[in-house]
Amino acid sequence: MIDPEIFLKFLKSRRSIRNFQEKPISDKEIDMILEAGRWAPSANNRQPWKFIVIKNKEILKAISKIARYGKFIEQSPVVIAIVGKKKVSSKWYLQDTSLVSMNMMLMAWSLNIGTCWIGNLNREKAKEILKVSKDDFLLTILPFGYIKGEIPQPTNRKDLDKIKREIV
Numbered sequence: 001m002i003d004p005e006i007f008l009k010f011l012k013s014r015r016s017i018r019n020f021q022e023k024p025i026s027d028k029e030i031d032m033i034l035e036a037g038r039w040a041p042s043a044n045n046r047q048p049w050k051f052i053v054i055k056n057k058e059i060l061k062a063i064s065k066i067a068r069y070g071k072f073i074e075q076s077p078v079v080i081a082i083v084g085k086k087k088v089s090s091k092w093y094l095q096d097t098s099l100v101s102m103n104m105m106l107m108a109w110s111l112n113i114g115t116c117w118i119g120n121l122n123r124e125k126a127k128e129i130l131k132v133s134k135d136d137f138l139l140t141i142l143p144f145g146y147i148k149g150e151i152p153q154p155t156n157r158k159d160l161d162k163i164k165r166e167i168v
C-alpha cells in the first residue's frame, strides 16, 4: 500500500490544467489512464461506462467550440470522453462514471500529465459529434496533455472545521 502521507500530498498537489504542450501522449500512458478508470468502483459492480479516446484534431476543434470554459481542449493531444450507460445502471451511472473520472485524473497526474474536468459543454451536440447514443449520458470529456508553463497555484479549500460535524 502507498504511504498515506505521500498519498495525501499527492492528492493535494493535483491541479486542473488548462494549458497543454503539443507533445503526444504515448499509448502506454493512455492505457494506464484508461486502466485506472476501468478499476473504479461501481454500484453492484455494473461498470456502466464506455470510454472514447479522441485524437482527431478536427473533432477536438469542434468540441472545444461547444465547451464554454473549455476552449483549451483544442490544444490537447488526446481527450477521453466518459460515457455513462443509463440502461446498465439507471440509478448509479452518474456516481459510477464520476469515480471513473477521478481515477483517470489522478493516474494522469501521477504520470505528470494534466487534465481538467469539462462541465460546461453542450452535451447533446458533443454526443452527436462523438456518435454517442441518445440513451447514454456524456459525463465529461477530459483533455489530457503535458503541462505547458507553470503548474497553477493551489486552489482554496474550505477549512475542515467549517465543513465537518461530528456525531459521537
Ligand SMILES: Cc1cc2nc3c(=O)[nH]c(=O)nc-3n(C[C@H](O)[C@H](O)[C@H](O)COP(=O)(O)O)c2cc1C
Pocket (backbone or CB within 6 Å): 014, 015, 016, 017, 018, 069, 070, 116, 117, 118, 119, 120, 121, 155
Ligand atoms: C463537475 C466539474 C465541472 C468543471 N467544469 C469545468 C469547466 O467547464 N471548465 C474548466 O476550466 N474547469 C472546470 N472544472 C474544474 C474546476 O474549476 C476545478 O476543479 C476547481 O476550480 C478546483 O481547482 P483544482 O482542480 O485545480 O483543485 C470543473 C470541475 C468539476 C469537478
